[in-house]
């Protein structure tokens with residue numbers, strides 16, 4: 182990464198603003214947006230130095246085909262957290278919702294204003310039990326919900342009650358205290374990739390197949406999983422977590438003509454998105470019941 186096109190400050194609380202000072206020093210954003218709250222103390226100073234452009238509900242912005250729409254209700258009657266920017270980021274058929282730290286009242290205002298449906302949500306207020314109310318969860322109805330939390334934070338975020346409400350709606354819960362979360366959209370679907378991968382492994386493969394004259398429009402993880410399954414004889418792959426993974430890597434490297442490293446990133450991506458499932462305990466070495474399942478029809 183060399184530059185930042187834009188930064189959005191949901192509301193001027195220290196945990197949402199202070200880190201931006203160092204980021205802006207390393208990569209000055211072309212433009213910074215805020216919700217219009219000037220904040221207090223050090224947060225106020227940092228935010229003012231970034232000369233933010235104020236966004237109100239109904240405003241929008243676009244860059245490189247990616248839409249940023251400000252949702253939520255009128256902020257005048259709302260407290261600081263509840264007045265957070267509720268930002269819906271959409272690209273092609275996919276969308277992400279970033280509702281800052283809204284709690285019950287902010288969520289109710291956003292639900293009343295509408296337009297919240299998204300594939301992915303950053304859980305409001307770090308997965309606090311005072312947020313993620315049932316009507317809000319139903320209105321967003323995402324496939325994945327990410328809790329942005331510090332490891333062992335003193336508030337006990339995310340709260341079990343909030344996680345339960347997302348899971349009851351059939352949403353897959355991810356949390357940043359398990360490690361950084363990286364989700365990519367190609368405009369058609371959202372896919373989780375390893376944070377260690379330098380590039381989107383699927384994009385690498387698309388480029389490669391294009392160079393070989395293969396039709397690329399329909400290349401996706403489902404197809405990669407399908408090819409992997411077709412290529413693996415009865416009784417394979419070998420049992421065991423690591424042996425299975427290196428077996429998949431070798432098959433993919435051979436089948437797709439890519440490097441071992443690229444194939445390994447593809448295996449990561451297939452596993453993170455549920456196309457490859459390990460049945461058993463990854464820490465236990467080869468056992469008869471520790472085998473892999475390949476399912477091209479998961480999501």
Ligand SMILES: [Zn+2]
Pocket residue numbers: 194196197282306307
């Ligand atoms: Zn916060």
